[in-house]
Amino acid sequence: xxxxxxxxxxKFEEEPxxxxxxxxxxxxxxxxxxxxxxxxxxxxxxxxxxxxxxxxLPEGNFELIDEHDTLMVVPGKxxxxxxxxxxxxxxxxRQGVDYSKTTGKVIFExxxxxxxxxxxxxxxILEPGQSLGLFTTTERSDxxxxxxxxxEGVKYLSL
Numbered sequence: 095x096x097x098x099x100x101x102x103x104x105k106f107e108e109e110p111x112x113x114x115x116x117x118x119x120x121x122x123x124x125x126x127x128x129x130x131x132x133x134x135x136x137x138x139x140x141x142x143x144x145x146x147x148x149x150x151l152p153e154g155n156f157e158l159i160d161e162h163d164t165l166m167v168v169p170g171k172x173x174x175x176x177x178x179x180x181x182x183x184x185x186x187x188r189q190g191v192d193y194s195k196t197t198g199k200v201i202f203e204x205x206x207x208x209x210x211x212x213x214x215x216x217x218x219i220l221e222p223g224q225s226l227g228l229f230t231t232t233e234r235s236d237x238x239x240x241x242x243x244x245x246e247g248v249k250y251l252s253l
Contacts, residue, residue, distance in 0.1 A: 095158075095172040097151035098248050100241070101182035101215060106140055106149045113167070114148075114180070116204055116215050130204040130215060137169040151178070158201075158219075165201060177220045177243040183228040185212035191230050198224040198243070 104116050113133040134140070138156050140149035157170035158178070179198070185191045191214035193200065198220035205214045218226050222245035230237045238253035 095174055095176045095178055096153045097178045099148050099150055099180040100248065101180055103182055103215060104148045104180055112136060130202045130217065132165060132167060134167040135169060138167055175222050175245040177248065179218050179220055179226060179241060179248060181226065181241055182213065182215040183230065183239060185214065185230045191228055193226065193228055195227045196225065198226055
């Protein structure tokens with residue numbers, strides 16, 4: 095499995111809990127409490143991100159397990175051609191973000207915003223040929239973002 099982060103909003107933290115986290119409270123202020131946390135075992139050491147970006151998990155050297163209804167990243171071999179994708183999208187004026195036409199498996203979704211726009215972050219697992227589509231509509235236009243995993247990389251298409 096390969097790990098791809100296409101959103102600059104994610105942080106990898108060592109303390110107080112080790113893992114990837116996204117917290118809308120930092121962006122939208124108090125009472126915006128929606129957040130995502132994906133714990134990472136100490137034995138899994140993320141590679142440094144490109145150009146100071148968020149560190150990514152080492153390809154093929156981690157597994158996702160479901161332990162007591164909590165997903166965790168643990169050491170292990172996963173040589174499947176799948177992708178663990180972190181991506182986000184900002185909705186337009188008074189509109190949310192729809193990802194219902196996604197062919198991959200969405201494992202986390204996090205949304206928050208103010209009265210003018212809504213931001214959504216999604217974490218999903220994609221098999222080769224599967225896609226994650228993010229759609230938002232305004233009064234004047236539609237925005238469609240399609241992320242397709244081809245087994246080697248994520249192809250991005252804005253419609």
